Amino acid sequence: MTLAASQFHSSGRIRVALLANCTVQLFPDLLEQELRTAGFDADIRVAGFDQVRQQLLDPGSELFANRPDAVLLYLDGEDLFRDCLVNPFALDDDAKHNLVTARSAELRQLVTGAGPHLPETAFLLNTIALPPLTALTGLEYNSGYSLHDLSYAYNRALAGLARETRSAIVVDAAAVMAWVGYRQWHDARLWYLARSRWSRAAMRALAGRYAAALAAWFGRTRKCIVLDLDHTLWGGIVGEDGIAGLQLGEEGVGRAFVEFQQELLNLTRKGILLAICSKNNPDDALAVIRSHPSMPLREKHFASIRINWEDKATNLRSIAEELNLGLDSLVFIDDNPAERALVSHALPTVLVPAWPGDPAEYKFALLGLAVQAFPKLRLTEEDRSRTAMYSAQAARRTLEAQTCSLEDYYRSLQMVARIGRADAFTVPRIAQLTQKTNQFNLTARRYTEAELAALAMSSDALVLWLELADRFGLNGIVGVLILRKEAATTWRIDTFLLSCRVIGRTLEQAFLAHAYALLRGLGARRLVAEYRPTARNAVAASLYANLGFSSVPQPVPAADATCWEIDLTRQTAPAPEWIEIVPVQ
């Protein structure tokens, strides 16, 4: 893993190789558009027709030479199982089983064989679906004849591959086909004239899904959805209709608002934060949230609440500040087009999706939006408990206000920091932190899971995580320190970051003090570090000066980074006494 590669990712420039067993020449334009919408500047190379094996099995192939960040390997079910479709009566169960096993084993071999040559590359695979109208229609499920068995077994094998291989990602093309509808997905003219399996509608939909998968892989996701109340979370206006007059519950369109809220609740289970931004009398609106019998969402589900008569742009700024998020992490949902226009004009980095006028459309509008704005491939423990952590954060702020001195406050938190080395269980969260942490991040280097897994194995690197618990509960992994050996007795801080939730709690001192001890054990005498300013990390600018490092001239005077070093043979600052450190072996 080189530094150049990580800068490459954060700039949004990516190299994509497209391989398929059918014609995909009509696809790159649409894929590039969707990737641009997702924030990527993609260089897409298309391998020739059915070049899958040649490109992936030959270490000297053009594919390997280009070192793509992502390989999109599209295998269409109708091509994989062509013979079965030509005569679906010919194969018995054993033959079908053997065929699926052979096809999935071949795919596994292609991906795991190419992986070592491209250790940082994501391999995007796809589920398959066979046409829903075939000679077996009617016989399927009722007789022993089946085509569905093939796609089912093949897709199951894909899921196994994705769980075993970190760099293998499954894009559920079968679900996209079902959503688009086969008759819109398949353009028979393009099949016969160009051997393309997709209509243009199919290409658009699939390109969107590939872009979402890559956004998730590179950690380019938003974090918080900010919601209006009247006509958005419930039907009607609480200030006029009263709590009993709202549309919310089992009756009629009230059910649409309930189901919309249920899906918002599901977002919190994936680690997405919810916030409220509403022009209302706070007492009226809070009464609905606290006591309406049909509200799936309650106060505890919202990480931040602004119910007042201020303009919404001001409120969104203040929500972002409270949650320590950038405005580019927010999505704003409001039924009122005038409010949406105001916010998108005043805060262009906030995502303000067009929103349907009919509440019946809300649920699927939200689910579609979530795929694009909050894409996820895997869930971490932190994702599952993020909302609860933010609620605890609010309790901590209250305590801070009640405690007199800062040291008393730190002590009252009863902090316990567990520090350990990266392993298979912690790499996903560490990658997520390097990708998402903008404020307390000294170098803002972004890493993928594959890059970190490789780094963690190296004897010349230490990839450390810090997990924090306090009297309000577990915060999860909130700190990352990556140290690299530069010379026999010199180590460098490659990456040092803390989640914004724990800034200002002296954890950085504790983390470094522990690292000094580890490095001394490895024979290090000198530790060098740098601070690379970004648009958002000013909070960490004076960290090294404050912690006893001395300033040194920059080796490369071009960058605006500041460079630092500390002599490990001398006494260094100890961990603060109010943080208990527990090393994890």
Place this chain on the structure above:
Amino acid sequence: MLNPHLVEIVARNFGLEPAQITPATNADTVPQWDSVSHLKLILDIEESFAVRFSSAELGELTSVGRIQIALHQRAER
């Protein structure tokens, strides 16, 4: 008189100036007009004019003049 929307789509697809495009502009005179870009052009036209050509037409509509006539026939139906 060529339909200005058609001219705009052809110009965009092949990187030409609208003024260069005549009914005689075809796959033989425009080097970029290959089989892949032909399908992209036809799909763009289908989307813009909300029409659908048959597979036979897809093979035949290889000049701007022919495309315009096919669009006229659709409009008259």
